[in-house]
Amino acid sequence: MPHHTASLFDTPKVGAWTLANRIVMAPLTRNRAPQAVPTPLMADYYSQRASAGLIITEATAISQQGQGYADVPGLYAEEQVEAWKPVTQAVHQAGGKIVCQLWHVGRVSHTSLQPHGGQPVAPSAITAKTKTVLIHNGVPEFVDVSAPRALQAYELPDIVHTYVAAARNAIHTAGFDGVEIHAANGYLLDQFLKAGSNQRRDDFGGSVENRTRLVLEVVRAVTDAVGADKVGIRLSPVTPANDAFDPDPQPLFxxxxxxLAAFQLAYVHVIEGATGGARTLEDRPFDYTGLRRAYRAAAGKGAWMVNNALTKELALDEVQAGADLVAFGRPFIANPDLVERLRKGKPLAESDRSTWYGGGAKGYTDYPTLKG
Known part of the structure; x- marks a missing residue:
């Protein structure tokens, strides 16, 4: 795409979709789906924000094993899939596009959330130095994650199949426009990618080729099932989120x-720097322009989406430097009409941090728009 006079309000063709603008609502975990079932309130929340060119839902578990936090939605039980339908319908009625982010947390979980109280699973039996959220009597509580067990190689095809089943549920039944494979932020696929969490000695550990194998198998299977033009992927090369670490991320990514270029995905979504934090990390230098260049040089045609602590000015710089899409996360919490505010240069409202995780309409669907 030429970017001579690119703006945030162009209408790019991305995979199977033509988007109303380049502004994407990034995934935001809000812990408002009791028993992992979406609620009517979620339909209000997402439809309020449908002026985004694309909405990526909060991370959504592909199986109970993939669940890592209390009251996050799933996409594996019939009741969950049915409960997503009003959400996608509300967004479409408001003129928006919405994709579901497919999530397996791997080791970032707690035995109380796992099937039969079992251990969370991981590439290797290394406990993450991180916390998860449990909810007791409506009050969110941060607790240490449980020690994981290492997945056996024979279990991996079933995990791949679970991604496929969730993608089919999303697109063929729940009415989503597409899916995003979550391979970022120290969750299962990222745990396989990064040497800090992957110390396997089989075909899924060791070399870069081996550590990327599971991600590529998931991408191949999901794109075969639902069409590559409806699939994106999220990557976070250097984020320290959830104890993610690789000593040499540039050649890996x-x-x-x-x-990934060969699959002709709808988009590649890259978190620059620390998720929800600094855009550059002194101890983890990374060349994001080089990463995009490597993708394009391999004939990757998918839209390039950048994310993390963007302002309007930074987002415009990114687009003029060659990004196709710019993702905003937290600003969308308190600014359902973020696109309009950016277009008009209006100030942004601040969100109430105490209502980010768990709760009801307060701090969720009650933020006013410019029109009131």
Missing amino acids: DYLVRE
Whole structure:
């Protein structure tokens, strides 16, 4: 796409969709789906924000094993899939596009959330130095994650199949426009990618080729099932989120995006820096322009989406430097009409941090728009 006079309000063709603008609502976990079932309130929340060019839902578990936090939605039981339908319908009625982010948390979980109280699963039996959220009597509580067990190689095809089943549920039944494979932020696929969490000695550990194998198998299976033009992927090369770490991320992610290029995904979504934090990390330098160049050089045609602590000015700089899409997360919490505010240069409202996780309409669907 030429970017001579690119603006945030162009209408790019992305995969199977033509978007109303380049502004994307990033995934935001809000813990408002008791028993992992979406609620009517979620339909209000997402439809209020449907002026975004694309909405990516909060991370959504592909199985109970993939669940890591209390009251996050799933997409594996019939009741969950049915409960997503009013959400996608509300967004479409408001003129928006919405994709579901497919999530397996891996080791970032707690035995109380796992099937039969079992251990969370991971590439290797290494406990993450991080916390998860449990909710007791309506009050969110941060607790240490449980020690995981290492997945056996024979279990991995079933995990791939679970991604496929969730993607089919999303697109063929729940009415989503597409799916985003969550391979970022220290969750299962990212745990396989990064040497800090992957110390396997089989075909899924060791070399860069081996550590990227599971991600690429998931991408291949999901794109075969629902069409590559409805699939995106999210990556976070250097975020420290959930104890994610790789000593040499540049060759790892350059290799991964070159391999992803062949699939002709709708988009590649890259978190620059620390998720929800600094855009550059002193101890983890990374060349994001080089990453995009590696993808394009391998004939990758998907839209390039950038994310993390963007302002209107930074987002415009990114688009003029070659990004196709710019994702905003937290600003969308308190600004359902963020697109309009950016268009008019209006100030942004601040969100109430105490209502981010769990609760009801307060701090969720009650933020006013410019029109009141």
